[in-house]
Every structure is written in structure tokens, then in C-alpha cells.
Amino acid sequence: xxxxxxxxxxxxxxTVGTGVIRALKRNGELIRERTxxxxxxxxxxxxxxxxxxxRDDMVDIGLLTTDWQSLVDxxxxxxxxxxxGGTDLAFDIVARSxxxxxxxxxxxxxxxxxxxxxxxxxxxxxNTPIHFEAAVAGxxxxxxxxxxxxxxxxxxxxxxxxxxxxxxxxxxxxEAGLEFSTALAEAQALGYAEADPSLDVNGWDAAHKAxxxxxxxxxxxxSPSQMNVVGIEQVKPLxxxxxxxxxxxxxxxxxxxxxxxxxIELRLQPSFVSKxxxxxxxxGVFNAVAVHGDGVGEALFYGRGAGQDPTASAVIADLVEAxxxxxxxxxxxxxxxxxENGRIMPIEETSTAYYVRFDVTDRPGVIAEIxxxxxxxxxxxxxxxxxxxxxxxxxxxVDMVFLLHSCPYGLLQKALKEIAALAxxxxxxxxxxIEQL
Numbered sequence: 001x002x003x004x005x006x007x008x009x010x011x012x013x014x015t016v017g018t019g020v021i022r023a024l025k026r027n028g029e030l031i032r033e034r035t036x037x038x039x040x041x042x043x044x045x046x047x048x049x050x051x052x053x054x055r056d057d058m059v060d061i062g063l064l065t066t067d068w069q070s071l072v073d074x075x076x077x078x079x080x081x082x083x084x085g086g087t088d089l090a091f092d093i094v095a096r097s098x099x100x101x102x103x104x105x106x107x108x109x110x111x112x113x114x115x116x117x118x119x120x121x122x123x124x125x126x127n128t129p130i131h132f133e134a135a136v137a138g139x140x141x142x143x144x145x146x147x148x149x150x151x152x153x154x155x156x157x158x159x160x161x162x163x164x165x166x167x168x169x170x171x172x173x174x175e176a177g178l179e180f181s182t183a184l185a186e187a188q189a190l191g192y193a194e195a196d197p198s199l200d201v202n203g204w205d206a207a208h209k210a211x212x213x214x215x216x217x218x219x220x221x222x223s224p225s226q227m228n229v230v231g232i233e234q235v236k237p238l239x240x241x242x243x244x245x246x247x248x249x250x251x252x253x254x255x256x257x258x259x260x261x262x263x264i265e266l267r268l269q270p271s272f273v274s275k276x277x278x279x280x281x282x283x284g285v286f287n288a289v290a291v292h293g294d295g296v297g298e299a300l301f302y303g304r305g306a307g308q309d310p311t312a313s314a315v316i317a318d319l320v321e322a323x324x325x326x327x328x329x330x331x332x333x334x335x336x337x338x339x340e341n342g343r344i345m346p347i348e349e350t351s352t353a354y355y356v357r358f359d360v361t362d363r364p365g366v367i368a369e370i371x372x373x374x375x376x377x378x379x380x381x382x383x384x385x386x387x388x389x390x391x392x393x394x395x396x397x398v399d400m401v402f403l404l405h406s407c408p409y410g411l412l413q414k415a416l417k418e419i420a421a422l423a424x425x426x427x428x429x430x431x432x433x434i435e436q437l
Contacts, residue, residue: 006323007044007076009102011068011093012083016107016134017046018056019312020081020319025058031320039323045071047084047093072096079322081315082106087114094130098122103322103334105315107134113208117221120337129325129334131318136209137162137287139310140303141317146216146291147335153293155217157257159437162209164285164305165193165200166232166252170270171283174240174249180233192285202231203252207268210254213289214266216335217256220342222266228347230269234430238399239270239357242385243432246403248272249280253435263345272355272434279437290437348410353382353434356412358400358419359426362386366424370402373422377415380405403434 010017024031024041032039043063051064065071072080072093080097082104084090090111097104099122106112112119112132123130133143137160146155161167165187172183184201187193199205207229211222232252243250253271258264273280278300282288287305292298304310325333360366367384374381383403404412412431420428 004038004327005040005042006326007042007074007078008319009045009047009071009074009077009080009097010043010083011047011071011081011090012085013046013048013055013059013064014083015308016311016315017081017083018059019308020083020315021046022056022058023309023312023316027316031316035320035324039320039327041319041323044076045074047071068093069096072100072102077102078326079103079105079319081319082108082111083315084108085110087111091115091119094119095122098126098128098130101126101128103129103131103325105131105134105318105322107132107311107315109135109205109208109212113211113222113224116212116215117337120221120335123332123334124336127332129322129332131322131334132212133318134311134314136212137289137301138164138303138305138307139313140287140289140301140305141314142213142289142291142301143216143335144317145299145301146213150291150293150296153295155256155258155291155293157255157292158213158217158289159256159279159435160210160213160254160287160289161251161279161282162254162287162289162305163200163203163206163252164287165197166203166206167282167287168192168285169201170232170235170240170250170252173235173237174244177237177241179237180235201233203229203268204231206252206254210256210266210268213254214256214264215337218258218264218342219338220340221337222344226266226344228267228269230431232270235270236357236399238401239355239430239432242355242401243272246272247275248434249275250432251279251282253279253433255435259345263343263349265345265350267347267350270432272432273437274435277437346410348413349408351406351408352436353406354404354412355432355434356402356404356416357430357432358402359429360398360400361424361426362398363424366400369422369424370400370419373415373418374402374404377411379407379412379415
């Protein structure tokens with residue numbers, strides 16, 4: 001049986017790009033056998049920023065180019081893999097590829113979260129798919145699962161830990177009592193965090209992934225401006241210790257949930273998760289997504305959320321799918337939004353219980369002043385605590401914790417705005433949601 005050669009244009013030869021080349025050379029014959037002996041996947045061109053840079057021995061320097069248009073327009077290139085990141089040049093590469101009818105595989109969650117509607121429109125216009133399994137949770141096949149395996153389910157909720165860097169930092173703060181800055185420096189030293197870790201710790205790396213999952217599950221384009229995002233920068237060991245006492249762990253949690261009125265709750269923030277819930281046991285740089293469908297019920301997907309091999313594995317899976325589509329002359333096999341719009345629930349309407357930390361000046365009546373404002377807004381208090389610093393028990397400034405009953409987030413924010421203006425409160429309160437999963 002004759003094997004067809006599918007030429008690949010690889011845009012980006014960093015960690016993941018190199019991993020794709022290595023995986024194809026390592027398992028190319030296995031892939032050919034598993035596809036019935038009819039498919040050979042061969043990298044024809046590789047786009048790089050610097051063609052003189054020293055590279056892995058697996059990379060054929062004769063394939064390198066710094067001209068993205070020559071890669072996309074090459075007639076030998078049938079499928080384009082975009083792994084350069086960013087939203088400008090990457091958009092041009094993907095858009096041009098789709099216009100030429102060349103399927104695209106990308107791991108670029110920021111590109112799809114911010115410019116997805118434009119690209120999905122091009123994908124539909126030119127009947128050419130975009131595949132993006134590698135954009136969410138590394139090697140965990142969550143995209144194909146939601147898009148294909150659960151196609152007969154109404155998605156009731158998806159909740160997950162989808163940023164390994166922040167998860168590692170929170171674990172080290174919990175295990176070793178480290179301050180945030182110390183745990184972050186450790187993650188950087190081990191290569192788990194970038195030199196500029198802002199997108200990991202401010203929550204936007206995970207938020208982009210959550211937007212893609214919500215778009216897949218509910219079928220309409222979602223703007224990043226519609227999502228409420230809070231990172232982990234303000235988490236203190238005090239918060240983690242308090243969570244432990246209450247039977248919780250602190251996780252940076254993405255919550256995607258459909259309500260009875262059809263509105264979609266979409267948010268990401270540090271949250272108290274019960275120790276009894278399976279997500280509480282997800283540690284290190286691992287990711288996990290809990291999916292609740294009306295047919296399948298509860299299902300959990302767990303694995304490495306980043307890294308060369310897991311992410312390259314997801315890219316290869318999409319590559320084989322794209323090649324099969326081309327080989328069989330099939331119509332569009334990627335994702336397309338199936339409705340023009342939907343309703344994202346305003347963050348003010350979402351409700352949970354809360355843990356709130358106040359930086360206050362320690363003087364008589366502080367608790368009463370805060371409690372008065374909360375009572376005026378009809379927000380119930382389930383507990384208060386003012387931990388003493390054993391190194392300085394007479395400190396004038398302390399952290400005071402309130403546990404609050406479930407209420408709409410907008411109501412809580414109104415109360416906190418008033419509380420922040422009190423003379424005894426030194427900064428805006430820090431809020432953690434107490435999740436009921």
C-alpha cells in the first residue's frame with residue numbers, strides 16, 4: 001500500500017517545536033503503521049527567528065527559514081503548525097494558511113482567546129480546520145473530549161486547575177510555608193516558571209484556556225473582557241494555613257458553569273477547595289479538569305499540563321487528524337461556533353461563600369465596624385479570626401479574617417468598597433471564594 005507524504009510547515013522551533021520534530025522522528029513509523037500504512041508525516045520547512053542559533057541535533061538546519069510567507073506558501077507544505085506564540089505574527093500565519101486551504105494546528109491559547117472569532121470565521125469561509133488540542137492542559141486530551149467524545153452531552157460545568165506554574169507555587173507555599181515570592185523564585189529556578197511569570201501568576205494563562213473550553217462547550221465566541229480573572233499574587237501563607245484549618249486547600253480554579261436560565265458563569269480566581277474533592281489532590285505542575293455532562297455525569301481528566309513531550313503529543317494527535325481529513329477529502333473536521341452569541345453571567349450575579357482578609361489597624365471596635373457594614377448589606381458572617389504574629393504580638397497592623405455566607409459577588413463588592421474606606425482598614429480587602437463543587 002502506497003504511503004502519502006503530508007508536508008508540514010512548522011512555525012516555531014522552541015521547546016515544543018523541537019519536541020514535535022523529535023516525536024515525529026521517534027514515532028513516525030509507528031504513526032504510519034497505526035494509520036494503516038498510508039500516512040507519512042514529514043517536516044518540510046521550519047520557521048525560526050534566528051537561523052544561526054545552535055539547535056537540537058534532531059533539527060535539520062537545511063529546513064530553516066526566517067520568512068514565514070515562504071513557509072506557508074510552499075506548495076510542499078500541506079499542513080501548518082503554529083507554535084511561535086503571540087497574537088500578531090501568529091495571526092498572520094494562521095490566517096494565510098486557512099486562506100490557502102491548509103489545515104492549522106496551534107498551541108496558542110492567547111491567539112484563539114483574543115482573536116478566535118476572526119480565525120474561526122476564516123476557517124468556516126475556506127472550509128479549512130483549526131486544531132488546538134495543545135492550547136489547553138498540555139497532553140490531556142480535553143479538547144477532543146469535549147468536542148467529540150461528549151458531543152451528545154449538555155455541558156453543565158467544567159472546573160479545573162489549568163496552570164501548572166501557579167499550582168506548583170501554591171503547593172510549595174502550603175507544604176513549606178513559603179512566601180509567594182520565595183515559592184515563585186523556586187519555580188523559576190526549576191524551570192517551571194518563565195523569567196517573566198506574569199501570565200501564570202496573574203491568572204491570564206489559565207483564563208485564556210478557560211475561554212477556549214467555554215467556547216467549545218457552549219458554542220459562541222467569548223471575549224476576554226467578559227471573564228473575571230484574579231491571580232495568586234496576593235496569596236499569603238496565612239490564607240493557606242487558615243484554609244487547612246477549615247478542611248480546604250487553596251487552588252487557582254477555573255469555573256465554567258451553565259445556569260438554569262442559560263447564562264454561563266465564567267471566572268478564575270484563588271479558591272478554597274474542600275480536601276475531600278479530587279481536585280484538591282492535584283499537585284505540582286499537573287493539571288486537571290472536572291467535567292460534568294448531563295449524560296456522562298462526572299469525569300476527571302488529569303495529566304501534565306505543559307512541557308515538551310506532553311504538549312508535542314497533543315500537537316501530533318491534531319496533526320494526524322488533519323492529515324486524515326486531507327487524505328479522505330473530508331469537509332471541515334475542526335471546531336466551529338454553532339451559535340452567534342450567548343449570555344455570560346455578570347460576575348456581580350455569581351454567588352459563593354467567601355473568605356475575606358482585611359489589613360486593619362488593631363484597635364477596639366474594628367470587628368464591630370466591619371460587621372456593621374456587612375450587616376447593612378445583609379451579608380451573613382459565619383466566623384471571624386485575628387491571628388497573632390508570634391514574632392510581634394503587639395503589632396499595630398494585623399490581618400483580620402472574616403468568613404461570609406453565600407451572597408452575590410456584586411453585593412459583597414459594594415460592602416467591601418465601604419469597608420475599605422473605614423479609617424481602620426489600610427488596604428482593599430483580599431477575597432477568596434469558598435467553592436461548592
